[in-house]
Amino acid sequence: MALNPLGVNSAEILQIKSSNIILVGDQNRNLNIGLFCVDVNENDELEATNLLKSEFPRGSKVKIKPFGFKDNVLLAKVFNIKGTKEMTDLLVAKGFNKQQCSN
DSSP: OOOOTTOOEEEEEEEEOSSSEEEEEOSSOEEEEEETTOOBOGGGHHHHHHHHHHHSOTTOEEEEEEEEEETTEEEEEEEETTSSOBHHHHHHHTTOBOOOOOO
16 A cells, blocks of 8 residues: 555546536546635636636646545645646635635
């Protein structure tokens, strides 16, 4: 059994459902993930979702860093496979995220 010291798992983007809910999958299962610390104003929802879709197209390999659960949904940060882009950071950089959180 291999242990990943960073607690980061690899998956593939199957669908970006909204600015804070994405569907990822690996070889065994599909999982809805709530983006950790994301709260987008409903007026910005479509634009924020489209930003995520453009930066993380369907089929993109991503790394998932879990932070816990809320309402039976895994809360996590989602990074591109190289670790150079993260979904929450993109939303913050474009001014879509109302919430301030510490990592």
